[in-house]
Amino acid sequence: MKRILSYTKNHKLLTFLGTLSMIIVIAVDLINPYLIKVFTDDIIMNGQYNLLSTVLLGIAGITLVKFIFGYLKEFLFDFLASKVAKELKQKVFNHIESLSFSYFDDMNTGELMSRVGEDVDNIWMVLGFGLRLFIENIVYFLLASILLIRINLLLTVIALITMPVIAFITIKLEKHLDKVFEKISDHTAQLNTTAQENIAGVKLVKAFAREKHEILKFLKFNSKNFDLNMERAKVWGKFYPIEEFLGNLSIVLVTCFGGILVIKGSMTVGTLLAFINYLWLLIWPMRMLGWLISLLSQSSASAKKIEKILEVKPAVKNSNNPINLENIEGNISFEQVFFSYKEKPVLKNINLDIKAGSTVAIMGTTGSGKSSLISLINRNYDIFKGSLKIDGVDIKDIDLTTLRKSVSIVPQDSFLFSDTIENNIRYGKADATLDEIKEACATACAEEFINELEEGYDTLIGERGVGLSGGQKQRLCIARALIRDCSILILDDSTSALDMETEYELLNNLYHSDKKVTTFIIAHRISAVKNADIIIYMEDGEIVEVGNHNSLLEQQGKYYEIYRTQFKDFLSLSEEEVS
Structure with missing residues (x-):
C-alpha cells in the first residue's frame, strides 16, 4: 500500500x-x-x-x-x-x-x-x-x-x-x-x-x-x-x-x-x-x-x-563529464579491444586504424563477431578491455546522444513502421524535405519501385514493412540511414536481399558520393566488398586477414578461398580461354 x-x-x-x-x-x-x-x-x-x-x-x-x-x-x-x-x-x-x-x-x-x-x-x-x-x-x-x-x-x-x-x-x-x-x-x-x-x-x-x-x-x-x-x-x-x-x-x-x-x-x-x-x-x-x-x-x-x-539501470551510460563533439569526422581506432557477452568472449585483441572517409568491409563465418564489432562503434555495448577511439577521443568519454547522432546504422533486421514510405524515411531526419527524401531513395536505388506504386511516397506499408519484398525493405532502410547525413555509416548485412545488379549500383552510389563518410559494410559476397579501402576477414572473434582486394588475393588465404568459390565458373572459363 x-x-x-x-x-x-x-x-x-x-x-x-x-x-x-x-x-x-x-x-x-x-x-x-x-x-x-x-x-x-x-x-x-x-x-x-x-x-x-x-x-x-x-x-x-x-x-x-x-x-x-x-x-x-x-x-x-x-x-x-x-x-x-x-x-x-x-x-x-x-x-x-x-x-x-x-x-x-x-x-x-x-x-x-x-x-x-x-x-x-x-x-x-x-x-x-x-x-x-x-x-x-x-x-x-x-x-x-x-x-x-x-x-x-x-x-x-x-x-x-x-x-x-x-x-x-x-x-x-x-x-x-x-x-x-x-x-x-x-x-x-x-x-x-x-x-x-x-x-x-x-x-x-x-x-x-x-x-x-x-x-x-x-x-x-x-x-x-x-x-x-x-x-x-x-x-x-x-x-x-x-x-x-x-x-x-x-x-x-x-x-x-x-x-x-x-x-x-x-x-x-x-x-x-x-x-x-x-x-x-x-x-x-x-x-x-x-x-x-x-x-x-x-x-x-x-x-x-x-x-x-x-530499478534496472542502463548498462551503457554517459561518463560524469561527457565530451560533446560537435563535428565528428569519423576517424576510428581499435586498440587491443576485447569484448565479452554474458562472460563469453566474443572479440579478442582487435586492432584497427581507420581514417575518416574510408570504406571498411567485414567478412567472416557466422558467429565470428562481425555484428559485435560494429555494435561497439555505436556504444550499444561497452568493451571489456582495450580502447576504442573516435577522432582521438575515447568513446566512453563522448556524450551518448552526440555519438549516436553521428552514426547511422542499417541493422540486419529491416524494421519499418506501419506508416507511409515518406514518414518511414523521414524517421531518420524529422525535418527532411521531400527533395532530400527522394535524393536518399535515389542513392539507395529505391526511387524506381516507389514511383511504380500507385500512391508513391504516400503508400501506407503494413507492420514491419508487410507488403514489400525483402530487397525493397532493405533499400528503404538504407535510404532512412542515408538521409541522416552522418559521419559514420554502418550497413550490417543490409544488401543480402538485393540482386547483384542492384547491390552493385547501390554500393557504387555510396563509393562515388560527394560526401565521403566512414562506411562499414558487413557482407558475404565478394562483389559487395571488393572496392572497399579495407577488407577484414574474421574468425572466432579475431581478425585473421586484413587488406584490400588485391593484397588479400595475393595472400591466398580465407578471402582468396571465398573468391575462388564465388567466381569458380568465371575463373574456369578464363583458364579455358587462356589455354
Missing part, C-alpha cells in the same frame, strides 16, 4: 480535495441514523409532528450534500488515478527507452507490454476505487465505532465480537491472494508474449502450416491462465462467505439483544434502529475488506513488477 500511495505524492492537492469531499459525504451520512431515531421515537412514538418538517428538510439537505460532494469525490479520485496512470505509463516507457541493448536481449516484448498496459491499469483501479474505499472504510469504521459505544457499550461489544475473527481471515486472505496474483501477473506476460509473437509471425506460421501447433501452444498457456484465475476464485470463495456470515451474525446478535433491551425499556425502538444503521456502516467496511484486499494484492503484484523494471 505504501508503494502505491507514493505514486500520489505529486498530486497532494488533488488527493486532499478528494479526501475532503469524501469526509463531508461520510459526515452527513452519519447524521441519517440519528434522524431515523428522531423520526421513530419523537414523531411516530411521541407524536411530535412539529419535528416532521425539520427531519424531512434534514434528509433532503443530506441527500443534496451527498449528491454534490459524492460527485466531486468520485470525479476527483478518478481524475487522480487517471493522472497517476498517465504519468506512470510515461515514466515506465521513458525508462524502457533509456535502457541498454543488453536488457532487451533477454526481455520479451509481451512482458514489457504487460507492464506498461495491464499492470499500470491495475494501479489505476486501486487509486480510482480501492484507495478511496480504503480511506472511506477506515473513517466509517472509526466514527461508527465511536457512535456505537456512545449509544450502548454492551451492544457494541456484542457487535464487535466477530470483528477479530474477520480481521484474522482477512490477513490470511491477503497472504494467499498476494501469491496468486504474483503468478497471474507473470503468466499474463507469458500469454501476451505468445500472442504477440504468433501474430507478428503469422505468415511464417501459415507458410509452415503450423496453425494447429500454435493454437495448442496458446491453449496450453490460456489453460494455465484459467487455472490461476480459478485458484484465485477458490481462495476468494473459501474466505469471503465466512466474512459475509460473521458480518450478518453481528446484525442478528444485536437485533436479538437490542430487542430484549427494548422490551425491558432500557432502550427505545428509535435508538435500536439508529444503532443497527450505524452497525451497517461498521459491517460494510468489513465486508468490503475482502474485495479491497483482493484489489490491493493485485495492484501490489503489479507495482512490484513495475518497480523491478524501474
Whole structure:
C-alpha cells in the first residue's frame, strides 16, 4: 500500500480535495441514523409532528450534500488515478527507452507490454476505487465505532465480537491472494508474449502450416491462465462467505439483544434502529475488506513488477563529464579491444586504424563477431578491455546522444513502421524535405519501385514493412540511414536481399558520393566488398586477414578461398580461354 500511495505524492492537492469531499459525504451520512431515531421515537412514538418538517428538510439537505460532494469525490479520485496512470505509463516507457541493448536481449516484448498496459491499469483501479474505499472504510469504521459505544457499550461489544475473527481471515486472505496474483501477473506476460509473437509471425506460421501447433501452444498457456484465475476464485470463495456470515451474525446478535433491551425499556425502538444503521456502516467496511484486499494484492503484484523494471539501470551510460563533439569526422581506432557477452568472449585483441572517409568491409563465418564489432562503434555495448577511439577521443568519454547522432546504422533486421514510405524515411531526419527524401531513395536505388506504386511516397506499408519484398525493405532502410547525413555509416548485412545488379549500383552510389563518410559494410559476397579501402576477414572473434582486394588475393588465404568459390565458373572459363 505504501508503494502505491507514493505514486500520489505529486498530486497532494488533488488527493486532499478528494479526501475532503469524501469526509463531508461520510459526515452527513452519519447524521441519517440519528434522524431515523428522531423520526421513530419523537414523531411516530411521541407524536411530535412539529419535528416532521425539520427531519424531512434534514434528509433532503443530506441527500443534496451527498449528491454534490459524492460527485466531486468520485470525479476527483478518478481524475487522480487517471493522472497517476498517465504519468506512470510515461515514466515506465521513458525508462524502457533509456535502457541498454543488453536488457532487451533477454526481455520479451509481451512482458514489457504487460507492464506498461495491464499492470499500470491495475494501479489505476486501486487509486480510482480501492484507495478511496480504503480511506472511506477506515473513517466509517472509526466514527461508527465511536457512535456505537456512545449509544450502548454492551451492544457494541456484542457487535464487535466477530470483528477479530474477520480481521484474522482477512490477513490470511491477503497472504494467499498476494501469491496468486504474483503468478497471474507473470503468466499474463507469458500469454501476451505468445500472442504477440504468433501474430507478428503469422505468415511464417501459415507458410509452415503450423496453425494447429500454435493454437495448442496458446491453449496450453490460456489453460494455465484459467487455472490461476480459478485458484484465485477458490481462495476468494473459501474466505469471503465466512466474512459475509460473521458480518450478518453481528446484525442478528444485536437485533436479538437490542430487542430484549427494548422490551425491558432500557432502550427505545428509535435508538435500536439508529444503532443497527450505524452497525451497517461498521459491517460494510468489513465486508468490503475482502474485495479491497483482493484489489490491493493485485495492484501490489503489479507495482512490484513495475518497480523491478524501474530499478534496472542502463548498462551503457554517459561518463560524469561527457565530451560533446560537435563535428565528428569519423576517424576510428581499435586498440587491443576485447569484448565479452554474458562472460563469453566474443572479440579478442582487435586492432584497427581507420581514417575518416574510408570504406571498411567485414567478412567472416557466422558467429565470428562481425555484428559485435560494429555494435561497439555505436556504444550499444561497452568493451571489456582495450580502447576504442573516435577522432582521438575515447568513446566512453563522448556524450551518448552526440555519438549516436553521428552514426547511422542499417541493422540486419529491416524494421519499418506501419506508416507511409515518406514518414518511414523521414524517421531518420524529422525535418527532411521531400527533395532530400527522394535524393536518399535515389542513392539507395529505391526511387524506381516507389514511383511504380500507385500512391508513391504516400503508400501506407503494413507492420514491419508487410507488403514489400525483402530487397525493397532493405533499400528503404538504407535510404532512412542515408538521409541522416552522418559521419559514420554502418550497413550490417543490409544488401543480402538485393540482386547483384542492384547491390552493385547501390554500393557504387555510396563509393562515388560527394560526401565521403566512414562506411562499414558487413557482407558475404565478394562483389559487395571488393572496392572497399579495407577488407577484414574474421574468425572466432579475431581478425585473421586484413587488406584490400588485391593484397588479400595475393595472400591466398580465407578471402582468396571465398573468391575462388564465388567466381569458380568465371575463373574456369578464363583458364579455358587462356589455354
